[in-house]
Amino acid sequence: MIIDCHGHYTTAPKALEEWRNRQIAGINDPATMPKLSDLRISDDELRASIEQNQLRVMRERGSDLTIFSPRASFMAHHIGDFNVSAAWSAICNELIYRISRLFPDDFIGAAMLPQSPGVDLKSCIPELKKCLEEYGFVAINLNPDPSGAHWKEPPLTDRHWYPIYEKMVEYDVPAMIHVSTSCNPCFHTTGAHYLNADTTAFMQCVTGDLFKDFPTLKFVIPHGGGAVPYHWGRFRGLAQELKKPVLQEHLLGNIFFDTCVYHQPGIDLLTRVIPVDNILFASEMIGAVRGIDPTTGHHYDDTRRYVEAAAIEPEERRKIYESNARRVYPRLDAALKAKGR
Amino acid sequence: MIIDCHGHYTTAPKALEEWRNRQIAGINDPATMPKLSDLRISDDELRASIEQNQLRVMRERGSDLTIFSPRASFMAHHIGDFNVSAAWSAICNELIYRISRLFPDDFIGAAMLPQSPGVDLKSCIPELKKCLEEYGFVAINLNPDPSGAHWKEPPLTDRHWYPIYEKMVEYDVPAMIHVSTSCNPCFHTTGAHYLNADTTAFMQCVTGDLFKDFPTLKFVIPHGGGAVPYHWGRFRGLAQELKKPVLQEHLLGNIFFDTCVYHQPGIDLLTRVIPVDNILFASEMIGAVRGIDPTTGHHYDDTRRYVEAAAIEPEERRKIYESNARRVYPRLDAALKAKGR
Numbered sequence: 001m002i003i004d005c006h007g008h009y010t011t012a013p014k015a016l017e018e019w020r021n022r023q024i025a026g027i028n029d030p031a032t033m034p035k036l037s038d039l040r041i042s043d044d045e046l047r048a049s050i051e052q053n054q055l056r057v058m059r060e061r062g063s064d065l066t067i068f069s070p071r072a073s074f075m076a077h078h079i080g081d082f083n084v085s086a087a088w089s090a091i092c093n094e095l096i097y098r099i100s101r102l103f104p105d106d107f108i109g110a111a112m113l114p115q116s117p118g119v120d121l122k123s124c125i126p127e128l129k130k131c132l133e134e135y136g137f138v139a140i141n142l143n144p145d146p147s148g149a150h151w152k153e154p155p156l157t158d159r160h161w162y163p164i165y166e167k168m169v170e171y172d173v174p175a176m177i178h179v180s181t182s183c184n185p186c187f188h189t190t191g192a193h194y195l196n197a198d199t200t201a202f203m204q205c206v207t208g209d210l211f212k213d214f215p216t217l218k219f220v221i222p223h224g225g226g227a228v229p230y231h232w233g234r235f236r237g238l239a240q241e242l243k244k245p246v247l248q249e250h251l252l253g254n255i256f257f258d259t260c261v262y263h264q265p266g267i268d269l270l271t272r273v274i275p276v277d278n279i280l281f282a283s284e285m286i287g288a289v290r291g292i293d294p295t296t297g298h299h300y301d302d303t304r305r306y307v308e309a310a311a312i313e314p315e316e317r318r319k320i321y322e323s324n325a326r327r328v329y330p331r332l333d334a335a336l337k338a339k340g341r
Numbered sequence: 342m343i344i345d346c347h348g349h350y351t352t353a354p355k356a357l358e359e360w361r362n363r364q365i366a367g368i369n370d371p372a373t374m375p376k377l378s379d380l381r382i383s384d385d386e387l388r389a390s391i392e393q394n395q396l397r398v399m400r401e402r403g404s405d406l407t408i409f410s411p412r413a414s415f416m417a418h419h420i421g422d423f424n425v426s427a428a429w430s431a432i433c434n435e436l437i438y439r440i441s442r443l444f445p446d447d448f449i450g451a452a453m454l455p456q457s458p459g460v461d462l463k464s465c466i467p468e469l470k471k472c473l474e475e476y477g478f479v480a481i482n483l484n485p486d487p488s489g490a491h492w493k494e495p496p497l498t499d500r501h502w503y504p505i506y507e508k509m510v511e512y513d514v515p516a517m518i519h520v521s522t523s524c525n526p527c528f529h530t531t532g533a534h535y536l537n538a539d540t541t542a543f544m545q546c547v548t549g550d551l552f553k554d555f556p557t558l559k560f561v562i563p564h565g566g567g568a569v570p571y572h573w574g575r576f577r578g579l580a581q582e583l584k585k586p587v588l589q590e591h592l593l594g595n596i597f598f599d600t601c602v603y604h605q606p607g608i609d610l611l612t613r614v615i616p617v618d619n620i621l622f623a624s625e626m627i628g629a630v631r632g633i634d635p636t637t638g639h640h641y642d643d644t645r646r647y648v649e650a651a652a653i654e655p656e657e658r659r660k661i662y663e664s665n666a667r668r669v670y671p672r673l674d675a676a677l678k679a680k681g682r
Binding site (some may be wrong): 144145149150151153154155184185186187188190191192195196199200203204206207223224226227229230231232233234235236237238240241261262263265266268269272273288289290291293300301 | 485486490491492494495496525526527528529531532533536537540541544545547548564565567568570571572573574575576577578579581582602603604606607609610613614629630631632634641642
C-alpha cells in the first residue's frame, strides 16, 4: 500500500474561489459578506474535480491513499481577522470531509486551522476538535507564519504554540508545518517561502527543547525538509555548537520529512542522509510543479519514480510508502485497520 | 592552485567589536560616538589574528588564496542609519585591505557595502570605488536584506539595485549575495537566514529577467546555493511554469554556487546536479560551523576533503578550485597574472 501524506485540494470548483473573493471583499464592506450557506458545490462537482485530477493521477502512478487537506496557498491566514479565517477554514475543511466520504478508500483528511496573526491559538481548538472528532481527520496543517512571509509570530518552540501542541498530543495527531501564500514580494510562494519555512521550522527545533516538553509531538516537514538534508552536516555542526544532543536523539524521534523533492538526485540525497524511518512518501500533486520534466519525460511531481529508483532495500521502501505513515499518523492506522487494510 | 572564494574576517582583535559597540551606543548618545581614528589595531595584532587562524587552516588544508571580506554576521546593516553603516564599512574594509597587504599572496579583498534599509544604493558607490580602485579588491558582498531578516527591500531584480549592478559591470566584479545577522527571532542567523537568503535570491532571479539587462553581471550564491541544488527539479519546473528559458540558459551564465556544504552527500549532490563550470571552491572558515564532525574526525568546514572525494574528473576539480574563480573574478585573475601566478 502506498500512502501519500501530502495532498491539497488544489482543484476545487471555481465556486470556492468566488466565495473567498466575496469574503475578502466583505472585510471592507460587511453588508456583502457571504454566509457559509452561500457556497453551493454539489457532490457531482466534487467528484468530478477529484476523479479527473488527483484520483486519476493516483491511479496512474499507483498510490492508494492521500492524506488530503485544503489548498495550502489559499489558506492565506494573513487576510482579515480570526472570524474571516474561521469561516474560511470551516468551508475548506468541510469540503475535505465531503471528499473523504465520497472517496473513503482514497482520501482521508488533514485540517487547516483558522489561524490569524497575533491571535491566541486556543481560538483554533474548536475547529481542530470538529475535524478530528466529527470529520475523522488524522492530522493538521500548522502554519508557522500566518503573517504571509513577514514572520511575525514567535518560533515554534515558544509557548504561544502550546495550546495546539497539547491538543495534538491528546489526539495523537501530527502537524505538517506548512506555510501559505507569500504576500512579501521578496519571496516567491512555492519557490522560496515554502522551502525557507521548512528550513526555518527545523532550525527553530534545533535551537529549542520543544520535544522535552512534548515527547510524543510529531512534526512532518514537507518539501523534503527544505534545505535541511542537503545541509545535514551544517545542522549537525550547529547542534554541536549549541551543545544539543546529536540530531538523531534531539529531533528525529519527532520530526519527519516528506519526499516532495522533484528530481532523482534530491531523493537520492534524502534517502542517503536521513534515516529511512523519518521519511514519508508524498508528492504534493497536483501542486506547485505540474509540468513534465523534459529530461525524463515524466511529471516532476511523480515522486514515486524517484523512490523506486533510489538505492534502498525493498523493506526500506515499504517503510517510506506505508509503515512510517501508519506510525506517524496513528489515527490513520486505526482507520485503515478498522477497514481491514 | 586552490582559491577559496568565501572567507570572512571572523577573528579580528577584540578592539574591533569594542569600537562597534561604542558606535552602536553612540547612535542614541551622539556625544560618545567614536571616531574612525579611535580604532587602533597594530599590524602585529592583525598578523597574529590571521596567522593563528585562517592562514594556519589554509596551510593545513592546502588552499592557497582566500577572497576575504568583513565578517558577514557583523555587517548588521539594520543598525543605525547610512552614516553608521558608512563608518563601519570603512573600518571593516580597511582592515581587510591591511590584511591583503600583510599577506599579499594569501588574501585578496571583497568589499562590504555601507547599505542601510531604504537608502538609495548610489550611496554605496564611493566605498565600492575606494575598495576596487585603491584597495585592489576583486568582488563585493551584496546584502539582499539589509533589514536583518525582515525582508523589506525589493527583490534583487528591481531597479532599486541597478546602481550597484552598473558599477559591478563597469568594474567587472561579481557580488556574493550574502545576508548578515538576523534580528528576527524566527530565523537563526547561520542555520536559517543564510540558507533562506540563498534560496530566495536564486528564486528572485528565476522569476525576473535581470540578466537580460545586465548580460555580464555575476552573482555568487554562497552556502552551496541554499536549498537550490537539492530542489533543482522544483526550480527547473517552476521556471518552466513561468515560461522562462531552461535554467542553464536563463541563469547559469550569471549565477555560481560555492562549496560551503559541510558533509560529503551535500557536495556529491552539488557536483552531480550543477554544471561544474558554475561551482566555486569555498569553505567559509573560520565561520559558522567550527567543530569536528564525529562521524569523520575532520572539521565540518574542511570542504576540500569533500571536493577531493567527489566523483568528478581531475580537470573538473581544477575548475572548481581555480579556473572558475579566475573567470568569475577577472580582477583576481589579473592580480594573479601580474605576479606570474
